[in-house]
Amino acid sequence: MSSCTTATTSFPTKVPHIHSWKNDVFPKNQLLGTLSLSSKKNSHLGFTVKTSSQTNFLSAMDEDCKLEVSSSDIPDGYSKELEIAVRAVHMACLLCQRVQDNLLSESSEHVHSKEDNSPVTIADWSVQAIVSWVLSEAYGSENVSIVAEEDVEALSKASAVGLLEAVVRTVNECLADAPRFGLKGPGTDLDAKAVLEAISRCSLAGATGSKFWVLDPVDGTLGFVRGDQYAIALALIEDGEPVLGVLGCPNYPMKKEWLSYQNGYRRILSRLTSHTSESLDKGSVLYARKGGGRAWMQPLMCRENNFVWPNSAREIRASSIDNPALATFCEPVEKANSSHSFTAGLAHSVGLRNQPLRVYSMVKYAAIARGDAEIFMKFARAGYKEKIWDHAAGVLIIEEAGGVVTDAGGRPLDFSKGEYLEGLDRVTSTFATRHINPKNHGVEKTKKEGSGGARNNGNDNGDEPFGGFFGPGGGFNIPGLGGAYGGGFGGPKGGYAKGGVIRPSVVCKDKGPCLGKKLRCPAKCFKSYSRAGKGYGYGGGSGGCTMDCKKKCVAYC
Ligand SMILES: Nc1ncnc2c1ncn2[C@@H]1O[C@H](COP(=O)(O)OS(=O)(=O)O)[C@@H](OP(=O)(O)O)[C@H]1O
Ligand SMILES: [Mg+2]
Numbered sequence: 001m002s003s004c005t006t007a008t009t010s011f012p013t014k015v016p017h018i019h020s021w022k023n024d025v026f027p028k029n030q031l032l033g034t035l036s037l038s039s040k041k042n043s044h045l046g047f048t049v050k051t052s053s054q055t056n057f058l059s060a061m062d063e064d065c066k067l068e069v070s071s072s073d074i075p076d077g078y079s080k081e082l083e084i085a086v087r088a089v090h091m092a093c094l095l096c097q098r099v100q101d102n103l104l105s106e107s108s109e110h111v112h113s114k115e116d117n118s119p120v121t122i123a124d125w126s127v128q129a130i131v132s133w134v135l136s137e138a139y140g141s142e143n144v145s146i147v148a149e150e151d152v153e154a155l156s157k158a159s160a161v162g163l164l165e166a167v168v169r170t171v172n173e174c175l176a177d178a179p180r181f182g183l184k185g186p187g188t189d190l191d192a193k194a195v196l197e198a199i200s201r202c203s204l205a206g207a208t209g210s211k212f213w214v215l216d217p218v219d220g221t222l223g224f225v226r227g228d229q230y231a232i233a234l235a236l237i238e239d240g241e242p243v244l245g246v247l248g249c250p251n252y253p254m255k256k257e258w259l260s261y262q263n264g265y266r267r268i269l270s271r272l273t274s275h276t277s278e279s280l281d282k283g284s285v286l287y288a289r290k291g292g293g294r295a296w297m298q299p300l301m302c303r304e305n306n307f308v309w310p311n312s313a314r315e316i317r318a319s320s321i322d323n324p325a326l327a328t329f330c331e332p333v334e335k336a337n338s339s340h341s342f343t344a345g346l347a348h349s350v351g352l353r354n355q356p357l358r359v360y361s362m363v364k365y366a367a368i369a370r371g372d373a374e375i376f377m378k379f380a381r382a383g384y385k386e387k388i389w390d391h392a393a394g395v396l397i398i399e400e401a402g403g404v405v406t407d408a409g410g411r412p413l414d415f416s417k418g419e420y421l422e423g424l425d426r427v428t429s430t431f432a433t434r435h436i437n438p439k440n441h442g443v444e445k446t447k448k449e450g451s452g453g454a455r456n457n458g459n460d461n462g463d464e465p466f467g468g469f470f471g472p473g474g475g476f477n478i479p480g481l482g483g484a485y486g487g488g489f490g491g492p493k494g495g496y497a498k499g500g501v502i503r504p505s506v507v508c509k510d511k512g513p514c515l516g517k518k519l520r521c522p523a524k525c526f527k528s529y530s531r532a533g534k535g536y537g538y539g540g541g542s543g544g545c546t547m548d549c550k551k552k553c554v555a556y557c
Helices: 060-065 079-105 122-139 158-176 192-200 204-208 221-225 256-260 263-272 340-349 363-369 392-400 443-449 453-458 480-484
Strands: 111-113 119-121 146-148 211-219 231-238 241-249 284-289 295-299 314-316 329-331 375-379 404-407 429-433 496-498 501-503 505-507 518-520 526-529 540-543 546-548 554-556
Touching: 079 122, 079 158, 079 211, 079 221, 079 231, 079 241, 079 284, 119 122, 119 221, 122 146, 122 158, 122 192, 122 211, 146 204, 158 192, 204 211, 211 221, 211 392, 231 392, 241 363, 241 392, 284 363, 284 392, 295 392, 329 340, 329 363, 340 375, 363 375, 363 392, 392 404, 518 554
Parallel strands: 146 211, 329 375
Antiparallel strands: 111 119, 211 231, 231 241, 241 284, 284 295, 295 314, 375 429, 404 429, 496 501, 505 518, 526 540, 546 554
């Protein structure tokens, strides 16, 4: 019998409640306390981990703690890959925490500029090196294809000798800890050549293969250098679809309530309190594999402890809130990455009332998967092409947690076309929506058709569900999306134009008092947009409403 236990939570009772997030990442009045987290009671004990199928690469040090429990409802595929990926990401989180601590205490000596002016730190290269090294050791470098964000160009220059030394040192410090994560270390330190090789083994060319890993070593580099949220994102893609996703979120705590404690306070408090696996300053690692319908969240381990797989993981579920007024959407912190004014208009038009949750990096995906928010909107500048490593891990985790991820047109994201997400609907945009029963809400149909709200612009009888993401009668209707692109709503017969905006109408198909009744969105629910911002190019009108086809038979804003 396993002697391992799940550590209990240590939470100081007299902690000041502080809402002042750096850069307003979690704005004041943010709902963090008001959204209900729909967590299942399951522990991680149902998760299959077959130690017999693992290679010697996994050290024997935590054999006692491995669970031999099998589970019929979780597919067994990728269990070895998942375990190694989770261990590697935990190790990378520790590396990043160390570098971030140094960064915050030593000024910006460790921050460098890439050609696109985004800051890149020692952590980016070091994480890429260690993940590449770990995967190559596990499978043989010739068998592993990794697509990752960083290259070695800047690091190989004669002028970057000091930088390279710092990366090599960081990599070796981290790998020296490998046994604590149940991974075999290199034995002797890697030299600069080996580190550069590990980094450059990750090539963009691999993105066209049928099976490859995709890594964003530090997603949300801005958040990282500002001492805020960031993520380490590792996914395995097979035949164009993510099959494994692991998201390391070193500043995203296990408990939603802890989000309201400012990062710096959490760090100080945790040093004053006893360390457990859920100390206040500890972040988390989220993971899932395709088809299981389950996603998990683990606390980062304390620095002096050994990592035990898969102890302390708890199942997470996407939110089940279905009232837009209670829902929250996430979006990037930086306006340059996504138009805040556009999303504000869209949010208003669909009845979202809460302040947006602006958070750096793929932690937005973590927030949705954990049920801290319901929707993710990102509308990048025209011409910007989304990269696969900024989405792959998060998409899978959300989907397995019960959410839906599509582009603005309701189509699933396509990871089969190389380094970029090609063919995103019109502008680059992604949506992550809450858990919803597709059959009840008309999503299945729109997904099959390969479109969503915008698809219904061409609806010529006004009878079909609009809104693409969610049909009438439940969930959020997001008709504003189609309208905001200039298409309006409804169609030549079913729609009604006012001020350049076509109002949708719907004939209710739900059995009950509303069956057959025609509902039309009130005109006041719509307003026109000329542009969302320089360079964004969103035109047309926007607006939307919710149709209650179940009980009250009314359409309201
Ligand atoms: N102009 C522009 N538009 C849209 N997206 C861009 C743009 N430039 C960069 N990126 C990519 O966005 C990643 C950061 O996205 P976020 O959603 O985390 O944005 S934000 O940091 O919260 O503002 C960021 O990831 P990292 O580079 O890993 O930080 C980039 O891949
Ligand atoms: Mg990124």
